[in-house]
Amino acid sequence: MQKKKKNKNIENTDTTQRGATINWFPGHMAKTRRLITENIKLVDVVVELKDSRIPYSSSNPLLDEIIGNKPRVIALSKCDMADKDALKTWIEYYKSQGIVAVPIDSIKGTGFGTLKAEINNVLADKIKRDQEKGMKNRPARMMVVGIPNVGKSSFINKLCGRASAKTGDRPGVTTAKQWIRINGGYELLDTPGILWPKFEDEFVGKNLAFTGAIRDEVYDIAEIACELCSLIAKKSPQKLCEVYKLDSVEGLMGHEILFEIGKKRGCLIAGGDIDYDRTSRILLDEFRANKLGTIVLETPDDIKGE
Numbered sequence: 001m002q003k004k005k006k007n008k009n010i011e012n013t014d015t016t017q018r019g020a021t022i023n024w025f026p027g028h029m030a031k032t033r034r035l036i037t038e039n040i041k042l043v044d045v046v047v048e049l050k051d052s053r054i055p056y057s058s059s060n061p062l063l064d065e066i067i068g069n070k071p072r073v074i075a076l077s078k079c080d081m082a083d084k085d086a087l088k089t090w091i092e093y094y095k096s097q098g099i100v101a102v103p104i105d106s107i108k109g110t111g112f113g114t115l116k117a118e119i120n121n122v123l124a125d126k127i128k129r130d131q132e133k134g135m136k137n138r139p140a141r142m143m144v145v146g147i148p149n150v151g152k153s154s155f156i157n158k159l160c161g162r163a164s165a166k167t168g169d170r171p172g173v174t175t176a177k178q179w180i181r182i183n184g185g186y187e188l189l190d191t192p193g194i195l196w197p198k199f200e201d202e203f204v205g206k207n208l209a210f211t212g213a214i215r216d217e218v219y220d221i222a223e224i225a226c227e228l229c230s231l232i233a234k235k236s237p238q239k240l241c242e243v244y245k246l247d248s249v250e251g252l253m254g255h256e257i258l259f260e261i262g263k264k265r266g267c268l269i270a271g272g273d274i275d276y277d278r279t280s281r282i283l284l285d286e287f288r289a290n291k292l293g294t295i296v297l298e299t300p301d302d303i304k305g306e
């Protein structure tokens with residue numbers, strides 16, 4: 001198999017799809033954490049975005065600690081790319097932890113009504129307290145947090161829609177904050193909190209690579225493609241066979257599946273081998289474009305013992 005020079009250093013580098021690299025060195029993490037902690041003090045509720053395909057791997061390891069007792073709702077982003085039944089398992093899992101999770105599609109706008117209703121539910125106590133104090137209709141303040149590429153900007157744009165307006169600068173704890181007024185009596189902090197993922201965990205690193213949350217140059221693309229082949233062969237073998245016109249993937253290793261895909265997609269090179277990098281690119285692009293069907297890559301069982 002052709003191999004590029006390996007660089008497994010996914011620990012310090014994460015990237016947005018637009019290519020802006022965030023270096024999560026310890027100083028940056030400490031600063032981010034401080035900033036988010038300060039901002040959280042200003043809001044009534046935190047909306048945590050997690051990628052529906054990888055709810056665990058797209059989480060920040062310290063968020064629970066940072067959020068503390070602040071009301072929180074999980075928005076499971078990109079739900080259009082996830083298998084609905086598998087996603088239900090996650091929703092049940094979060095429910096068992098006392099947290100409401102709502103599937104969201106920020107492209108079509110699905111789930112936003114439910115999300116607002118759930119935000120109102122978790123804020124019911126606050127609203128009651130406000131009313132008891134004679135305060136009426138104070139907008140509920142919220143902020144969005146999530147790892148790079150999880151869909152924060154798309155979510156905020158959809159949530160705010162065209163009717164949104166900046167409400168101007170308000171003095172915050174240390175810096176001026178911009179709030180966006182949203183229909184339904186909310187104010188949203190216009191800058192989301194960008195969190196680092198659990199990148200020291202290999203399982204998480206792979207899931208982030210599969211979904212495109214980590215820049216492709218950072219890892220060996222053929223290796224990731226082989227791993228993805230094995231995973232999809234387990235989760236959704238029929239779809240894999242259907243898309244790549246394979247007879248069966250039963251008993252095949254990841255690199256054998258990738259080889260078959262390469263042959264079917266005309267990626268043969270001299271000597272009867274395939275161009276692994278080219279085939280890997282095809283597989284990853286098609287997976288990320290949802291051509292392999294809706295899928296959830298991890299289950300709550302995968303993280304038991306955490």
Ligand SMILES: Nc1nc2c(ncn2[C@@H]2O[C@H](COP(=O)(O)OP(=O)(O)OP(=O)(O)O)[C@@H](O)[C@H]2O)c(=O)[nH]1
Nearest residue numbers: 016077078104105106107148149150151152153154
């Ligand atoms: N299919 C689908 N794609 C989505 C959805 N939400 C976001 N995306 C896509 O995911 C990619 C990342 O979305 P962004 O909104 O830029 O994510 P972000 O969290 O703001 O990313 P950073 O600013 O880099 O941290 C873009 O290509 C979006 O079009 C969704 O609900 N469904």
Ligand SMILES: [Mg+2]
Nearest residue numbers: 151152153154
């Ligand atoms: Mg963004």
